[in-house]
Amino acid sequence: xxxxxxxxxxxxxxxxxxxxxxxxxxxxxxxxxxxxxxxxxxxxxxxxxxxxxxxxxxxxxxxxxxxxxxxxxxxxxxxxxxxxxxxxxxxxxxxxxxxxxxxxxxxxxxxxxxxxxxxxxxxxxxxxxxxxxxxxxxxxxxxxxxxxxxxxxxxxxxxxxxxxxxxxxxxxxxxxxxxxxxxxxxxxxxxxxxxxxxxxxxxxxxxxxxxxxxxxxxxxxxxxxxxxxxxxxxxxxxxxxxxxxxxxxxxxxxxxxxxxxxxxxxxxxxxxxxxxxxxxxxxxxxxxxxxxxxxxxxxxxxxxxxxxxxxxxxxxxxxxxxxxxxxxxxxxxxxxxxxxxxxxxxxxxxxxxxxxxxxxxxxxxxxxxxxxxxxxxxxxxxxxxxxxxxxxx
Numbered sequence: 001x002x003x004x005x006x007x008x009x010x011x012x013x014x015x016x017x018x019x020x021x022x023x024x025x026x027x028x029x030x031x032x033x034x035x036x037x038x039x040x041x042x043x044x045x046x047x048x049x050x051x052x053x054x055x056x057x058x059x060x061x062x063x064x065x066x067x068x069x070x071x072x073x074x075x076x077x078x079x080x081x082x083x084x085x086x087x088x089x090x091x092x093x094x095x096x097x098x099x100x101x102x103x104x105x106x107x108x109x110x111x112x113x114x115x116x117x118x119x120x121x122x123x124x125x126x127x128x129x130x131x132x133x134x135x136x137x138x139x140x141x142x143x144x145x146x147x148x149x150x151x152x153x154x155x156x157x158x159x160x161x162x163x164x165x166x167x168x169x170x171x172x173x174x175x176x177x178x179x180x181x182x183x184x185x186x187x188x189x190x191x192x193x194x195x196x197x198x199x200x201x202x203x204x205x206x207x208x209x210x211x212x213x214x215x216x217x218x219x220x221x222x223x224x225x226x227x228x229x230x231x232x233x234x235x236x237x238x239x240x241x242x243x244x245x246x247x248x249x250x251x252x253x254x255x256x257x258x259x260x261x262x263x264x265x266x267x268x269x270x271x272x273x274x275x276x277x278x279x280x281x282x283x284x285x286x287x288x289x290x291x292x293x294x295x296x297x298x299x300x301x302x303x304x305x306x307x308x309x310x311x312x313x314x315x316x317x318x319x320x321x322x323x324x325x326x327x328x329x330x331x332x333x334x335x336x337x338x339x340x341x342x343x344x345x346x347x348x349x350x351x352x353x354x355x356x357x358x359x360x361x362x363x364x365x366x367x368x369x370x371x372x373x374x375x376x377x378x379x380x381x382x383x384x385x386x387x388x389x390x391x392x393x
Contacts, residue, residue: 002247003181009137009172012144012179013079013105013165014039018049019187020151022103023074023194026054026065030084031117032169033107037079059084063091063104070100071209073199075151077102081169082109085123089130095162096131096225098210101154102162104132105147108270109169110357118358119169121269124298125322125331131225133163133232134299138273140177142296143167145249148182151191152239158231164299168271170358186246229300236297253302255294256309258284262291264373265310267336268319269295272354272361276319279366290370295332303339310340315348315373321355329353329386348376354389365389 007015014036017025027037043049052074056062062078069076080088085106095102111122124134133153137143146165154163167173182190198207213221233253240251257277259265266276273294283290293309295302310316318337320330328334333351340349352369355361369389375381 003183005179005181006176007140007179008035008174008176009140009143009167010035010107010174011039012140013147013167014043015181016144016147016187017077017105018043019182019184020148020191021049021188022051022077024052024054024066024069024076025078026056026062026069026076027078028056028059028062028080028084030059030081032109032173033079033081033084033105035173036105036107059087060091063088063095066102067091067095067098067100070095070102071098071199072201073196075194077104079105079107081107082111082117082123085127086111089127092127092130092132092162094210097221099160099225099228100162101151101160103147103150103154104162104164106164106166107169107173108166116357117169119171119271119321120356120358121320121322124164124166125324127164128299128331131161131229132299133159133161133229133236133297135163135165135236135297136269136295137165137167137172138271138294140172140175141179141249143172144179144181145243145247145251148187148190149239149243149251151194152242153232153235155194156235159228159235161225161228161232166270171271180247182247190242190246233297233300233302251296253297253305254309255296257292257294259291259293259309259313261289263289263314263377264317264370265291265293265313265315266317266319266366266369267293267295267306267310267332269298269332270321272319272321275361275363276366279363279370282363283367283370288370288374301335301339303335304343306336307339307343307345310347311345313347314377315350317369317373318349318351320351320353323353323356333386348373350376350383351386352389353386356388359390361389
């Protein structure tokens with residue numbers, strides 16, 4: 001039987017980690033993810049799990065130790081935020097290129113500067129090209145559910161890549177919500193034991209991890225990584241189907257909310273999807289045909305699937321909680337519009353930047369965005385591309 005409780009997002013992820021009981025967790029504290037290693041170490045101290053917890057001197061070291069433990073044959077993970085992820089940068093690429101199916105709990109926080117501890121997606125989006133799977137959570141329930149699904153995705157024979165489970169700093173990580181937890185034995189059976197085919201501490205079968213790759217092999221290795229990331233799409237969906245059987249909760253690459261007949265759609269990631277859904281409910285009562293697509297899986301990027309989901313609407317607002325500094329839009333705006341073009345879906349698309357460094361994004365803001373889309377389609381109004389929402393004048 002599932003158990004109902006009240007937990008913050010950090011508590012929910014920590015509870016999932018306790019249930020999974022991985023072999024090794026190196027970690028270094030950084031706001032707002034600090035509670036995760038704190039709670040896990042408390043579980044260990046209380047004898048509720050037997051994970052080896054390694055306090056290290058930096059986030060670079062925490063990812064290095066996580067890679068080392070994983071290479072040795074141990075199921076491993078760590079947690080971080082913001083500048084902590086940036087300090088891991090070199091190691092993120094090594095984890096992916098060495099095909100280590102380790103996990104990272106990322107609590108999204110803006111990257112400096114200026115120094116700020118509130119939420120945006122600049123840390124996760126900054127690591128978007130490191131070869132990691134990235135899954136984002138709207139609320140605490142999803143943070144828990146996504147982490148339970150993390151290892152079956154990452155460790156799949158067709159994938160074998162590191163996975164990043166993301167949630168919005170403070171908005172979900174520290175806010176307490178009602179949540180439904182699975183029983184310990186159900187999670188154990190679902191996740192299973194880690195049985196690596198190749199690992200360093202395998203007597204009589206020596207291997208090299210991370211050796212120098214000459215030109216004749218390096219390009220092929222990178223292509224194999226890309227193939228594995230593409231394979232992850234189907235694996236994510238397969239794992240989600242299995243998860244639905246034990247939880248009753250369904251997941252996909254993204255969630256479509258009232259989009260069947262929608263003329264205008266807002267495409268968004270993370271906790272602000274709740275705000276967008278409330279806006280859609282309000283506008284539907286006024287007879288407006290609007291909807292929301294909440295992107296769950298950012299890597300691998302579901303370009304073809306999104307194009308298919310958007311092809312019948314008249315306009316889409318693409319919402320980025322991150323600045324890409326390319327002078328043309330945010331990372332989601334660039335990837336969605338490229339996906340639409342390559343799949344020959346020619347609809348109106350407007351890219352908006354919102355919520356940087358924790359700035360509020362309200363239902364009223366979303367009303368205005370939907371009104372912009374309608375005015376553009378119906379009246380031919382030229383809508384400013386790449387505009388900041390709630391920017392002080």
